[in-house]
Amino acid sequence: MQIKIVHGEAVTPHIADLARLRIEVFRAFPYLYEGSEDYEASYLATYARSPESLFVLAFDGARIVGASTGVPMTDAAEEFRAPFVAAGIDPARVFYFGESVLLSSYRGRGLGVRFFEEREAYARRLGRFDWCAFCAVERPKDHPLRPADYVPLDAFWGRRGYVHRADLATTLAWQDIGEAEESGKPMSFWLKAAG
Template identity: 85%
Template sequence: MQIKIVHGDAVTPHIADLARLRIAVFRTFPYLYEGSEDYEASYLATYAKSPESLFVLALDGDRIVGASTGVPMTDASGEFKAPFIDAGIDPQTVFYFGESVLLDSYRGRGLGVRFFEEREAYARRLGRFDWCAFCAVERPADHPLRPAGYVPLDAFWGKRGYEKRADLRTMLSWQDIGEAEETEKPMTFWLKPAL
């Protein structure tokens, strides 16, 4: 396994592979994301446009098996910034973690922890952020596609020092597996001091 760090448009050669990886991982509960490579390429291009974006890539040989992203909140889309503005938190003080995706067969090797460590260290190196933040989808406990024995990542995130902030929420739309069209899903932010 190798970890590769890239910033801004240096991710461009990897966008197609990252798009496929995001679709594969986010098809599972709780995201249940139908996904399309065109949408993913467009989404990832937004990160590529930010010179201070971060991509932490986990490679097995030449194959990307995991990735984690981050970007200054000021470079994120409006749906992510709005809850902070509404709460009186300046988006300029927030470094936003976009996602961590990792193929099932590579889990349990410490890569999830490494993804957080790399993003947090990068936010500290930039030296102007008060907060690291990410958001996660909220699904009802009785969701019909919730697998038996499913364990949410709340304890893992809490162990990393993140606090769930019910006062910081947004809505994102995507098409669930089996749905005919996109529907809005609630997303709740988790925060940790950056310093």
Template identity: 85%
Template sequence: MQIKVIHGEAVTPYIADLAQLRTTVFRAFPYLYEGSEDYEASYLATYAQSPESLFVLALDGETIVGASTGVPMTDASDVFKVPFVAAGIDPEKVFYFGESVLLSTYRGRGLGVRFFEEREAYARRLGRFDWCAFCAVERPSDHPLRPADYAPLDEFWGKRGYAHRADLRTMLAWQDIGETDETEKPMSFWLKPVL
């Protein structure tokens, strides 16, 4: 296994592979994402436009098996910024973690922890952020597609020092597996002070 850390436009050669990885991982609960690689490539290109974006890639040989992203909140979409502005938190003081995706066969090897460590260290090096933040989809506990063995990541995030801020909420639209149209899903944020 190799970890590669890159920024901004340096991700361009990896976008197609990352788009495929994202559509694969996000099909699983709780995201249930019926996504397209074209859309994902377009989304990733917006991160590439931020010179201070961060991509932490996990490679097995030449194959990307996991990735984690981050970007200054000021470079993120307004849908992520608005809840912070409404709560009186300056988006310029927040480093936003876009997502972490990892193929299921590579879980349990410490890569999730490494993704957090790399993003937090980068936010500290940039030197102007008070908070690291990410958001997670909220699904009802009785969702019909929830696997019987599903384990939420709340405990893992809590061990990393993140606190759930149920007051910081947004809505994102995507097409679920089995849906014909996009529908909005509730998302809430988790925050950790940059120390």
């Protein structure tokens, strides 16, 4: 396994591979994401345009098997910034963690922890953030596609020092598996002091 760190437009050669990885990982519960490579390329281009974006890429040989992203909240989409503005938190003081995706066969090897460590260290190096934040989808406990053995990541995030802030919520639209079109999904944020 090799970890590679890239910023901004340096991720461009990896966008197609990252798009496929995100679609594969996010098909699973709780995201249930139908996905399209065109949408993914457009989404990832947002990060590529930010010179201070961060991509932590995990390779097995030449294959990307995991990735984690981050960007100053001021460079994130409005749906992510708006809850902070409404709560009186300056988005310029928040470093946003976009996602961590890892193929299931590579889990349990410490890469999830490494993804958080790399993003937190980068936010500290930039030196102007009070908070690290990410958001996660909220699905009902009785969702019909929830696997019987599903374990939410809340405990893992809590061990990393993140606190769930249900008051910081947003809605993102995507097409679930089995949906005819996109629909809004409730999302809420987790925060940790950046220092």
